[in-house]
Amino acid sequence: MTSLSEEVLLVVKKVRQKKQDGTLYLMAERIAWGPEGKDRFTVSHLYADIRCQKISPDGKAKVQLQLVLHTGESTTFHFANESTALKDREAAKELLQQLLPKFKKKANKELEEKNRMLQEDPVLFQLYKDLVVSQVISAEEFWANRLGGINNTDPSPYNNKQEVGISGAFLADIRPQTDGCNGLRYNLTADIIESIFRTYPAVKQKYSENVPHNLTEKEFWTRFFQSHYFHRDRINTGTQDIFSECAKQDEKGLKSLVTQGVKNPLVDLQSLEDKTLDEGYGICTTQPSTSNANKSVKDSSNSAIIKRFNHHSAMVLAAGSRRGFSVSFIIFLKISSSETSSTDGNSRDSDFFQPPVKKVKLQEAIEFEDLQRENRPKTVPLNLKKSDRYAHGPVPLQSQQYTTSQDIINSVNYIRHEMANYKPSLTQVLSSTAATSAIAALSPGGVLMQGGAQQAINQMVPTEVQGELKHLYVAAGELLRHFWSCFPVNTPFLEEKVIKMKSNLERFQMTKLHPFKEKIQRQYLSTNLTGHLEEMLQTAYSKFQIWQTRRMMRKT
């Protein structure tokens, strides 16, 4: 056998593959099959390449196991040992079941990461299409220096993603489906479970208390979906329901939130009115009263829905804003912070004392920002009549120093002042020829206005050509980046790479640039469009040439 050093975990004999008898080997990193009597494997798959395994239904005559690869190919093994076929298959299946996830995570993670990067970045995707799909460079090369962060642990910017809040409708996403025999089927995903836990810490607590000691996971969720807790309109009835306690806890949480009161006094409905009517006075606008005693079941179920919605939204909000804290902890924090603030504000009993929040809110409420003169430094609003002119104006030779808008205003004022006080000194004027040439240089087509001729590109060239050109630039840039990153060439690997890159560049020029050039020629457009690209490629070639001659010289 080829790789004896490998640890063989399971050997199953009498396994047919493509109608050939043989032996199946499950090893530490791969699964392999070799025909009877031969010394090599004709089938060998790394676990990482396997997407999933499938087995034939129990009643079938043939006992089979199918491996589906990420590439979409599949391999089927037929367990042919009549007496133990089923047992053999089960053993292989069980082992695979344990092994596959380990590798899958790794493979999937990489794949997912690549996928995600392509999805999130349309430019990258286009580049991928241009270079990899059209086989200018291979996928590995493409990803080689992009996926640095995936395999190493150093956090790439992609991993530092913003915290994702919880969808307000996560419970709605668990659409129950009827399974055809008077039952309902709920689809739970890990995301939804996490959402439930984050929003309802009480459920999480129940879960850790009961699963798996008292209930299996499945039972737990079944009960959850049956509970009044999930169905917001159901009223808490039974006490056997393990979630009745959750509801009570929620109620408690809600109450503590309510008794805490609100921080913003302007939304505090309780202190809204200067309630001066004594008991017994006033028109009781008793719209049908809702004293608890005479509420119908429907009414109280309605108000239960309303309560739960408020609670749910508050919890989702809290879960989104402070991840990792349990909500009870948040409540605790809030209470303690409000306590400290009240002890700080020691002048509370003074008549003129107003809690600062209140003062700020009141001042906010009475403020008319538009009635006040703006105090911030005056800025010049950028008002572009023709943005092209802004983008392609005469370019200064030197990069100018950064000027603040205040500077600009000052200099405008200065110039204005200068202009107002301008007195021509007629003895020192420009000679007429110099003046004429200056005017000519500044007129359209003149030396200083050359930039103006090129700007027309976006009017002269149809948009699809522009798009194509853009793609070409991006692709060329990518290839050139690879190329230039090889210098200085000081390892054999780089040597190899630089040669490959050069051929890549040539291939790019042949398969991409030339067809494009011909195309624009056919459309009678200025061939000048690709001039710059070619120039860049040419620079790379000459660099390569220099390098190569030098290398030859060193070798000789």
Add this chain to the structure above:
Amino acid sequence: MKLNIEGLLVYFPYDYIYPEQYSYMLELKRTLDAKGHGVLEMPSGTGKTISLLSLIVAYQRAFPLEVTKLIYCSRTVPEIEKVVEELRKLMEFYTKETGESNNFLALALSSRKNLCIHPEILHANIVVYSYHYLLDPKIADLVSKELAKKSVVVFDEAHNIDNVCIDSMSVNITRRTLDRCQNNVDTLQNTIHKIKETDAAKLREEYRRLVEGLKEANVARETDIYLANPVLPDEILQEAVPGSIRTAEHFVGFMRRFLEYLKSRLRVQHVVQESAPQFLKDIFDKVCIDRKPLRFCAERLQSLLRTLEIADIADFSAVTLISNFATLVSTYSQGFTIIIEPFEDRTPTIANPVLHFSCMDPSIAIKPVFQRFQSVVITSGTLSPLDIYPRILDFRPVTMASFTMTLARTCLCPLIVGRGNDQVALSSKFETREDFAVIRNYGNLLLEMSAIVPDGIVAFFTSYVYMENIVASWYEQGILENIQRNKLIFIETQDAAETSMALEKYQEACENGRGAILLSVARGKVSEGIDFVHHYGRAVLMFGVPYVYTQSRILKARLEYLRDQFQIRENDFLTFDAMRHAAQCVGRAIRGKTDYGLMIFADKRYARADKRGKLPRWIQEHINDGSLNLTVDEAVQLSKHFLRQMAQPFRQEDQLGLSLLTLEQLESEEMLQKITQIAHQT
């Protein structure tokens, strides 16, 4: 800036001014000049309060003998606090401009817990407090009765003033009230016994005073020192307290008899409705109580409580209530009705008898205010139609004006959605209230809006019960779940603390970008007291027309009274009432010119001229033919367009010269001419 309002120098603590503010001040000055009353409607968010304060303070400084005091009444505690804050700003401006610290004294009274009846109230130049301090005779007598005649009274947010008046004059008596009253009377009797043994002279002194009658009070009223108390009618001031209740024991005995009579009246099996004269006749027939001693009840009880030196009057609230009732019912033969209900309509099996003594005439409570003070200004963002207020409050204003909001960009977008996408007519009217198609379409409207409106949406329902039912049905149909995909949902409950929390969370969700929907109720606390500025309310949806619950007997009696006394047709009043509440609800979202918001009226009835015409002018003028009777889809399209426009940057420069003026711009001839058109006289 310093303004010249028809010759009056007004300090205005801002660099710019809205044209309508100038116009408002003009009208206000004319009102003060004429020493008359005024009704002024100006949209919220146009700086009404600061205009009022600036002008009146300037007037006070210029003519200290003509106007001695400003009494500023507002409705909610935050409103009162805002006024104080604006006043502070104005005073700071004065100090800065004139260089002298001014000796203006302003006083704010809020919440009776720390009520201040310090004599300073008499010297203050400005008093800010809640309506009740002036309109509720029980409190006005304590707080406001000595306020000078040459005061200017302002009722801000006055669109509900009639209800406040009515509330302050109405009494409800239950069995519990009577039981507590019985206890009070027993306590009184015991105290009298004790005092008789120890200090009989005190009671004799009281008796002597009562023979003298209420002369003092009469002198005071004639010499115009006090604000009249509607519970203390003129006639009784000229007479002595009748002999039958003059001694303390006789009075207690009298109260016992009255109490027994009331108890017997509460033992009814069916609803009774009668007028005050009918009630008096019945009480005379049954227990031989005359009208005259009843009229003295309130005053006699106060005298007794003073004589017995009872410190905690709160314990005697029940007997005070009954004595006030006795005085009111015997004083006013008109304007009140008595309804005795043995049980609540919804629960006919549970006996819970209540005697409602309901005031139907708001002018009774406010009459002393109009009579006493030289200028009373009624103002609000929503007072349309203006002419109805003078009618129901029975006064003659010298100025009535409605101001529009001058806008550089149309920042409000009222849309009337009359149909669902399936052409089902949308309406909250009784016949279709339970109709699933309507409820579903309402849900669809909210769902669509939740997808296109940024940040906060507030939706109002016509009543709490209606909202509960709709929410339940939306829950069953899965509509709420779909809405949750777009925004979090918060719902007003009947518990104020719970709703406050929901409100705060709602604001938090708007603040952090998640966006939220608040479901609320017209006529509820939220609709009356909470503003949804900027992103806290980018759209307000009004589901249905918020008519008052018309099955109530008290309301029916009031409608009848309005028809007979003021020739206001029932339907006109109901529509007026519904529309002022709808306007209040939708107006919550626009709190200034830099703000913007959609106002969606989801009921086909809004398209009718009789409804639309009762909306405030500043809303009405933005409703054109293209915004009537829309389907949900059409409304969504228009809203999208509107929101996209509003999302463009809006700078001060865009407003300048149009809806925002510098002093120079204001003084230009052309602008002054334009400004005269802003005020819409009626």
